[in-house]
Structure formats: structure tokens, C-alpha cells
Amino acid sequence: MAEHKNIVHEPPFHLAKRASIVWWKAWLIRIAAVALGLVVCGLVAYLFSDRLRNGKKTLEDFYYCFIKGSFGTERKLWKFLKNMAVLQCISLAITPAFRMRFWNTGAEGQTLMGVWGAIAVAFYLGGKIPNWLLLTLMFVAALICGAVWSVIPAIFKAKWDTNETLFTLMMNYVATYVVSYFLVVWVPSGSSSLGKLKFGKLPSFGHDYLLIILIVLALTVLLYIYLRYSKQGYEISVVGESVRTAQYSGMNVKKVVIRTMIVSGLLCGLAGYLIGAGLDQSITTESVGGQGFTAIMVSWLAKFNPLVMLLTSGLVSLLNQGAAQISQDFNVSGAFPDVIVGIILFFIIGSEFFINYQIILTRKGHAGREAVK
């Protein structure tokens, strides 16, 4: 045998998959991740904000903004609840599709088409028919538009197995241009945007936003029941886990895919209706404002559980508003909120790795190694 001297050393640590983890440990890791994220945010803020550097503001003020932004005044609280409700609604909408492992990245466009459907009805029929009928027609139009936008990729997926991620993504652009086109048609020359329409506003009681919040809360519970206890919900879970198993048990996979995407699209349409008839009474290409994409993360972080989603949509809304408050108080660029939200979400998503895996350190001079959290 050759005089081969093996000179490799033991690696200082290695990773091992956890079999399971107790719930409090998992939450401890998540909380630690958020805390770490906030620390990094503070560092970044220190780099970017003059006021922080020359001592006009302290880091304490910085972190307080997250609370102040959402709970500082009653108006801010309502705004927080409204933002959360809309985000929750879109997150709920994509959840059935995601549970089926149908990666619907088109919630943005589906919701925008919902807004467009509602506003189109209000634009053409507003004032000509009674208000209750107008609102009903707007509702129907919004739902149909949302569903049409989601069922097209679903049919292509079922029939020709096209890639749903790309297809739904492309549909977003089509939706944007449909809206741009109609804005040109609707808006008199000279003006740059469609003004607030006089008709087709959802009635309000208590507070302007209360109805919307209650609708979304009810929807959350309904969707939870649908996914957990209905036959269709069961089918969605089976198809998501394994198409082969679904076929084996006699499910019509194509039918399930198309039906679930219709449900998903209807809910997106509803979110569009809440935006169009409940809040804006108008439309721009930015009416949904990227929430269709944020919703993917909200839904995912909640592991597609509608009830947990209240927590994640709340967290994202809280971060958004806190970050907006920071950019106002600290005189930093308007893009800064996005940076902060991005950093914290990065840490939360990253923490999932440490929930699934553990790091095992190699101790020098010891036969045994110790597992660290």
C-alpha cells in the first residue's frame, strides 16, 4: 500500500435534520430571528439616517416607531386593521391554490381584475340603477373577473401541463395593461387619473373600515372550515401532496385543479371588490400595490393555515406601517420601509432553516459532540 497520509481534518461542525422540535423552541427561534432582524435594521438605519447619527434621534425612537406606526393614534390603528384585512383577504385567496401546490403567483392580477370589474360596472351603470343593485352587480362582476383570470392558467395546466408559475405571473402584466387601456378610455384627456366615482360605495357602519374587517374575519373562518372539513378541502390536500395518490383514490385531478383555481380567483375578485367598492371608488394600475406578491409570503409563513395567517398578515402590516413611520420621522428615503420589511422577513424565513436543522459542533479532544440549539 502506498505511503498515503490522510491529512484531512474533522469539520468544525455539521448539520443534522431534526426529527421534531417542541413548539416553544420553534417559537423561541422565530422570536430570536425577529429580534436579530430588528438589530440589523437598527444598524442599517444608523448608516442611512443623519438624524440618528448626529444624535437628534435615538435608537429607542427608532424601535418605538414600529408601535407608533400602527397604534400611535386611533386613525393609525384603523388604518392598520384595514391594511391587514386587505392583505389577509388576498392571502386567503391564494391559499387553496398553494395547498394544492399550484404556485399561483397571479393574485396581483386577479385582484386587480376584480377591482376593474367592480369599477367598470360603477363607471357605466352608476346613477342609472338603484344603489343596492349597482353594488350587487359590482360584486358579481368583480368575482367573475377574478375567477376568469385564474381559471385560464388552470385550464392550460390541466390540459397541457403548462408551468403555472410563469403563466399566472404573465397574466399580471396583461391585467395591468387592461387597466391602463381602460384608464385611457375612461379618463377625459388632460387628467392623469380617474377621480373618485360618486356611486358604488359599500355602506359603512361604526367605522368606514369596520365592514371590510368583519367580512375578512368571517371569510377567514369560512375558509378554515372549507379547507379542514369539506370534501373539496380534503381533495385539495391530497392533490397537493401527491397527484399519484389522488389518481389512485379516484379523484379527477384536472377537475380539482380547475375548481380550486376558480375558488382562488373568486376570492381574489372579492378582495378586488373590497378595494374598489369598499375603499378606493377608483382604479389605477397600482390599486393592488404589490400586495398580491406580499400575500404569497404571508400565506407561506402561516403554513397555509387561515387562522395563523391573521398573525402573519398582522405582522407584515405592522412592519410596513412602522417602517413608513420611520421614513417619516427619520427623514430617510421612501424606499427605506421596503428595506426594513425585507430584512426582517429574510430573518424570519431564514429561521425556518434552524427549526428544521440543528448544528452539531465538533469538540476538539472529546470523543463526544454536543448538540446546540
Place this chain on the structure above:
Amino acid sequence: MDKKIALSMRGVTKRFGNVVANHHVDLDVYQGEILAVLGENGCGKTTLMNMLAGIYFPDEGKIYKDGEEVVIRSPQDAFNLKIGMIHQHFKLVDRFTAAENIVLGTHEKEQYNLKTVNNRVSGIAEKYGFNIDPQKKIYDMSVSEKQTVEILKVLYRGADILILDEPTAVLTPQEIGRLFKVLKSMKEDGKSIIIITHKLNEVLEVSDRVAILRKGEHIATVDTCEATEASLTEMMVGKKVSLNIDRTEPVNPETRLDIRKLNCVNAEGLPVVKDVSFTVNSGEILGIAGIAGSGQRELLEAIAGMQPINSGEIVFINPKKGRPVTFYHKTLKKVKQMAAQNAFHGWNGKPVSFQGLSNGVIRRLVGSGEVLFNEDEIIDLRGRTPLEIRELGIRLSFVPEDRLGMGLVGSMGITDNMMLRSYRKGHVGFVDRKQPRKLAEEIIQELEVNTPGVNTPVRRLSGGNVQKVLLGREIAFAPKVLMAAYPVRGLDINSSYTIYNLLNKQKQNGVAVIFVGEDLDVLLALCDRILVINSGAVTGIVDARTATKEEIGLMMTRTSTVGEEDA
């Protein structure tokens, strides 16, 4: 023993999460010997060897090569130490020739010259008695040829310690014989050979010593000449087990399934089932033997309605003769139609015709159970989906090969997995979890499923428990025909025998059982008839009570059109 120790492991431990795969294992391998590493599925044999091959890194313990401590951190390290492993799943490039695969990744200093490589490969092959053409492409090779390439690959790199992981699992008896001859000639050349296996007869035939692992621990290493099947099994399982399968004579066999000239193609349009004809009888176990990937899966899936059929017939004979007609799977219209064709008789044996009776009276008559079928029902299953088959009232159960990817949903608990068969019941839109939960609890109790609860994801259960859940569900469906594909693959001895007993019990209850297996000894002991399949075609149907292993082995490769098997 005065032989020199080539490799030794001391106190080697490996954990995966909370699972201890190997616990303080001490093992020695001598030069010029064949060491068998014996143990049940999941006892940590492969994990232990993977640590020698550089795939895994031990959590604790030391490895010595020729008396010197070494650290093996990658397959490259293992190669440098002249340790080579032949894995169960081959790692070859299909479009390359044998020689090209063999030199792949060798980092030779001299210029790459295919001619010298071919010569060297041929030289090695000749030395040990391999039969190989170095210029043959992998996709043209049979499983055993591919295995030869894997072994040559290791030898080419100068390995003097060879580890073979379950090398016989995919081979016919004849090919196994050839492999053992080669292993013995390598041993004589002074090489150390470790073979991982759970087959006792092979251990006794080929090895010099046997190391027995149980639940990750090294139980003992014994000289093969002093061991018997019984003593090895006892060490492997930890207690005495009787390895007898109680085979009873079939009682009044009747044809349940009649398959005629069946042809299927796969997604690429290649024929996978060719002109297959056979019958399946009640009260009997029909075994299906063949090299893996010879069309067994497609055949069963065609019967279950999951594989499109090109031509041929699949006829199910529903035993109805003399049994009451019900509306369970038939509409009133259908019943009236059949009565008009003289399909029914009454208790008195006279034909029943519903002429002149109102629908209400007909319903009452049928409902009272006084209308009986004249003949068995004959149903063509061709082109029917699994759902249609079920709605026709055909009780056909299917335990597929891919348990978690097809038979069960891994992330769901046992209760939800029971629902796969029954969730459609009832007219409301909501699922009923009460019945499935009851069934789940029954199965857990009767089949002794080891699980923390009915809602623990089945993915977390061991292979044996997963199979009990799946088979339990399919049996609970009270099948007339039960198809089981590789139902004991990956199971320990005790679980395997539980499964054999369950299948035997079904047979005694008059169920027609189809058993696709890979262990010929088991097929011969359990089945009544054995159908041998090769490249999608039936090469024979033999009586399991008189056939021999060699006979079946020959049929498995007869008229072998090479290259169609899937490794």
C-alpha cells in the same frame, strides 16, 4: 486468525436527529476475506458502510486503515484510502460506454486515451472472470452488466476494500452465482470484500465471517462455518422466530379476473406490457416474479384503472350467482332492464319478471332480498377509471409499490389516510371523520401498528407500520381481489411475516390475491401459482409447489431483450 487486519472501526456512532443509526460499533475486516454485514432493514448496515465510503461522517468513533487512524470526509478520501463502495442504486451515465464510465472522475495525469483504458478494463475483467464489453453503452446493458461496471469502476481505481450494498437484490439466481464466483476470485487476490445483505442463504454460501447488526448495534461477528440460518436469525431479530409460511390448499377456486392479450405502452410510447394473458382465482395467491421494472407495476396499474390500455381485455367476474339483487350500485331502470333479459330468479327458483308491476312494488320486492341473480356479473374493466371501477361495486384493492407516493398521503395521519377510500360517502359537502377514525383505531389495535396516535403523519412511521396501515385499509374494504406490489420491501422479518399471514388469511377468506414479490424463496413458499414476467411479456406460469428457484430464474431472463430493464 493470523491474517492481517485491513480496516477497523472503533466506537463508531451516527445519529440522525433522535434516531441512533449506529451505536458504538466495533468492526474488523481482514485482508483476503469476504465479510457479510447482516441485519434487518433499517438496522444501520448501509449507514455504517456509508461512513467508510465517505458519504456520511461519523458523530463519534475512529476508523483505522492498516493500523493507522484515518479520517474519511468524502468519497475522494475513501478512494485515496483504496476503499470503494458499490451502491444499491447505480450511479452511471447512461449514454457513456462502460469504459467511459469507469474513467470518469479518476483525474489521471497521463493523457486520456480510450484505447489504453479499454485494455486496462479488459485486463481487470479477465483477471477476475468478469464478462464485459468495455465499449458497450450503459443503456444497452442489463442490470447485472451495470453492476459489473460499478465493480470494475472501483477496481480500476485500485481499491483493495470493496463494499457491496445488497448486490443480489436485483439479480436472478444464475447471475448471483456468477457474482459470487467473481467475489471469491477477488478474495483470493487478497482483496477484502464486505457485502451488505439480509439474505441468510447468501451469507452462508459466500462469506467467511458474518457481522450481525441489530438496531444499530454490533451484536457479534461469527465465523460462517459455525453459523446456521437459525442462529443467525436469532441474533438478527433478538429472539427466536419461526420462518414458516403456512400454505393451505385453495378452496373452491373460481375465476375472479380474466386478463386476455393485454398490451400497454408507457409515456414514451414504448411497450411495457406485451400480450399478457392470465386468470386470477378466488382463494389463491398468484405470485408475479420478474426482474424489477419488467412491467409488473404497469400491469397492476392497468387492472386498477390507472394505466391506459392499448389492446386486450380485463374482465372482472363479480360473484353474484344466487345472491340478492340490491339497488346499491344499480338504478331501478337497470334492474328492470336486467329482469327483462331474464337475469333474475326468486327464492322458489322460478324466473322473475317485473312485467305489469309498479315501480313501488318492484322496489319493495328487491328491497326484501327475494330477487336473486341467475349468473355472476361479468364486467369489462377496460378503459375505466379507479372511481368508475369503485362505483360499479367492484371490490378491488390495490397496495401499490410506492406506499407514500401513491397508496397513502405522507403528511396526513392514519385517520385522514383511511378517508382516501371513503371520503365521498354521504351527500353533504363535509367529510365524516368518525368512521375513518374508528377504522384507524381498529387497524392500530389489530395489526399492532406502532404510532403515537391516529393523527401522527404516516411519513413518520417506520416502513413496516406504514405498510400495515396501507394493507389494513385495503383489507378493511372487504376486497374480492387484492393486489399487493412488493408489500414487504424494506420491512423487518417480523413485519414481513405479519404481512404474509395477512395475505394468507385473505386467501383463506376466498379473496383472489396477486402478490408481486422479489424474493424467490418467499414467492415459492407463499404462492399457489407464480407468473413469471420478463420485459413485459409472460414467460411462464408455474405451480409454486413444484417449481424451483433456478427454473424461475431462467424464465426471468429467457428471451431477454437487453436494455429494457430499469435499474
